[in-house]
Amino acid sequence: MPRPAVSIxxxxxxWDVEGRPPLRAIDDLSFDVAxxxxxxxxxPSGCGKSSLLYMIAGLEGVSNGVIEDDGLAxxxxxxxxxxxxxxxSLFPWLTILDNVAFGLAIRAELPERRREKAREILRRVxxxxxxxxxxxxLSGGMRQRAAFARALVMQPRVLMMDEPFAALDVxxxxxxxxxxxxxxxxxxxxxxxxxxxxDEAISLADRVIVFTARPGRVKQIVPIDLPRPRxxxxxxxxxxxxxxxxxxxxxxxxxxxEQSGL
Amino acid sequence: MTTDTVAVGAPAADLPLxxxxxxxxxxxxxxxxxxxxGVVSIGLFAAIWEALWSFEKVNPLLLPPPHLFLQDIPGTxxxxxxxxxxxxxxxxxxxxxxxxTMFWTTFRVFTGLALGFVSGVAVGAALHYVRWLRNLxxxxxLLLAPISPVAWLPVAIFxxxxxxxxxxxxxxxxxxxxxxxxxxxxxxxxxxxxxxxxRIMGATQTQLFWRVILPSILPSLFMTLRLNLxxxxxxxxxxxxxxxxxxxxxxxSMARATFNAKLVFFTMAVIGALGFLSDWGLRQIQRRMxxxxxxxxxxx
Ligand SMILES: Nc1ncnc2c1ncn2[C@@H]1O[C@H](COP(=O)(O)OP(=O)(O)O)[C@@H](O)[C@H]1O
Ligand SMILES: [Mg+2]
Numbered sequence: 001m002p003r004p005a006v007s008i009x010x011x012x013x014x015w016d017v018e019g020r021p022p023l024r025a026i027d028d029l030s031f032d033v034a035x036x037x038x039x040x041x042x043x044p045s046g047c048g049k050s051s052l053l054y055m056i057a058g059l060e061g062v063s064n065g066v067i068e069d070d071g072l073a074x075x076x077x078x079x080x081x082x083x084x085x086x087x088x089s090l091f092p093w094l095t096i097l098d099n100v101a102f103g104l105a106i107r108a109e110l111p112e113r114r115r116e117k118a119r120e121i122l123r124r125v126x127x128x129x130x131x132x133x134x135x136x137x138l139s140g141g142m143r144q145r146a147a148f149a150r151a152l153v154m155q156p157r158v159l160m161m162d163e164p165f166a167a168l169d170v171x172x173x174x175x176x177x178x179x180x181x182x183x184x185x186x187x188x189x190x191x192x193x194x195x196x197x198x199d200e201a202i203s204l205a206d207r208v209i210v211f212t213a214r215p216g217r218v219k220q221i222v223p224i225d226l227p228r229p230r231x232x233x234x235x236x237x238x239x240x241x242x243x244x245x246x247x248x249x250x251x252x253x254x255x256x257x258e259q260s261g262l
Numbered sequence: 263m264t265t266d267t268v269a270v271g272a273p274a275a276d277l278p279l280x281x282x283x284x285x286x287x288x289x290x291x292x293x294x295x296x297x298x299x300g301v302v303s304i305g306l307f308a309a310i311w312e313a314l315w316s317f318e319k320v321n322p323l324l325l326p327p328p329h330l331f332l333q334d335i336p337g338t339x340x341x342x343x344x345x346x347x348x349x350x351x352x353x354x355x356x357x358x359x360x361x362x363t364m365f366w367t368t369f370r371v372f373t374g375l376a377l378g379f380v381s382g383v384a385v386g387a388a389l390h391y392v393r394w395l396r397n398l399x400x401x402x403x404l405l406l407a408p409i410s411p412v413a414w415l416p417v418a419i420f421x422x423x424x425x426x427x428x429x430x431x432x433x434x435x436x437x438x439x440x441x442x443x444x445x446x447x448x449x450x451x452x453x454x455x456x457x458x459x460x461r462i463m464g465a466t467q468t469q470l471f472w473r474v475i476l477p478s479i480l481p482s483l484f485m486t487l488r489l490n491l492x493x494x495x496x497x498x499x500x501x502x503x504x505x506x507x508x509x510x511x512x513x514x515s516m517a518r519a520t521f522n523a524k525l526v527f528f529t530m531a532v533i534g535a536l537g538f539l540s541d542w543g544l545r546q547i548q549r550r551m552x553x554x555x556x557x558x559x560x561x562x
Contacts, residue, residue: 054458057458057462058462059458059461059462077461077462077464078462078464079462079463079464081462082462083458083459083462085455085458087455089453089455089456089458089459091456091459091474091477091478092554092555093477093478093552093554102459102460102463102473103462103463103464105473106460106463106464106465106469106473107463107464134554136554150459154463
């Protein structure tokens with residue numbers, strides 16, 4: 001068996017913010033992500049999914065346990081582990097092309113070379129015509145594609161996404177999901193995608209990792225054994241759907257009860 | 263009759279102009295309208311003044327209407343001086359002297375603004391990032407910030423003597439503390455995802471500051487600068503009246519002392535025009551250097 005791309009071992013996270021009681025967001029979490037695998041993290045809000053991505057990205061430290069990237073403990077952020085947010089978060093003072101070339105500029109690649117690379121990747125995501133536009137001249141879906149391009153141009157081995165489609169309308173979301181599957185297959189990167197949409201999980205994932213309510217732990221790991229493109233009308237699809245609905249409902253109830261102080 | 267008009271008018275309205283031409287045309291019309299309203303507004307103001315004068319409601323010696331204080335320009339201009347020397351006696355300067363006087367006052371405003379802005383951002387950022395510096399200096403900054411720049415005038419004269427420096431210093435004070443305080447606040451409010459993106463791409467602390475933090479905070483800081491421009495024009499005149507001995511402020515002061523109402527109003531008109539032009543100038547700088555924000559918006 002090949003070495004996992006990301007290996008999460010007994011990871012815990014306690015947020016200790018001044019003036020607030022310490023908050024246990026994640027507790028004893030363990031799972032692996034294989035190279036080239038598409039993993040979806042599904043769980044009630046507040047169970048620490050974003051916290052986990054930030055720790056894998058190296059933006060936050062773990063409180064317990066260890067996260068390994070290709071066998072090495074993570075010590076800080078790296079362009080090898082890209083992260084995409086719900087908002088595209090493009091820099092408004094750069095053109096689309098310069099936004100995508102930003103990481104290459106940080107790496108001090110030559111201007112002509114980085115322009116060429118950025119142009120190439122933007123063409124691949126279908127934004128070849130808007131290279132010189134400002135981010136706020138683009139629609140939400142186009143902006144998010146540019147954010148994909150900005151991460152992809154660094155050729156990440158792991159691509160993390162924190163509810164990347166949550167702010168988009170239904171049609172755009174469906175298109176971008178197809179688009180994501182395509183770039184995932186082309187790039188060979190492992191993908192870790194956070195969502196709270198059961199349909200999104202079933203239509204995208206190789207494996208779905210269902211979280212418990214806070215403190216987040218692995219409740220269940222469910223491989224999705226369906227051919228792609230996922231047959232949304234098939235009885236199997238609906239079985240998965242019902243299954244996840246029941247799994248999640250219990251955790252959402254728990255999360256809700258805690259939030260309302262019951 | 264009516265149908266006729268519509269039949270003639272309709273095709274003309276639908277003429278398919280290329281979008282760019284149409285946009286330029288619309289823009290030109292908007293600018294023309296703005297200019298028109300400007301003329302009407304100022305014209306109305308002047309007309310009321312002139313009317314009050316012609317009905318003998320105002321004393322032309324105290325409130326000479328525009329046609330009087332603009333009429334005798336050569337006479338007025340002889341009060342302006344070519345040199346930027348303190349206490350030099352006006353030597354019948356003419357248009358050149360007016361230009362030189364305007365230049366020096368404008369120079370003091372913009373030098374003070376530039377120094378105040380740059381050092382305000384630098385000090386504000388240093389206070390934000392260096393904790394011991396913040397602990398050490400912040401209480402003093404908060405103590406000094408609310409003091410009116412005018413109150414600094416005696417200090418400025420004690421320290422720098424009579425000349426350009428006290429006026430520049432007063433303008434500096436007008437923007438410095440405001441910029442120091444808002445730099446800290448603006449750095450706090452940089453979207454955290456911008457910082458995440460830069461860190462993932464491998465940016466060092468220095469790259470993060472110059473490539474992400476600074477461009478995100480500049481638009482609203484520049485807006486703060488623009489809002490303080492008129493304040494700067496006010497204090498520079500006060501400084502020139504008292505502590506410089508040259509410039510438009512000194513002219514006003516002299517005009518007051520010699521009871522020359524025409525000269526007062528002429529100089530006021532010049533100051534108004536300069537204030538307006540300098541705001542326009544700052545807007546142009548904003549449009550060139552901060553091209554990603556709409557000119558009337560400070561936000562990110
Ligand atoms: N930077 C942070 N500082 C303090 N607490 C945080 C921070 N990020 C997240 N948390 C807390 O950790 C818990 C889990 O949050 P998060 O990871 O965002 O959950 P999810 O993404 O699953 O909704 C929440 O209670 C949240 O308030
Ligand atoms: Mg989240």
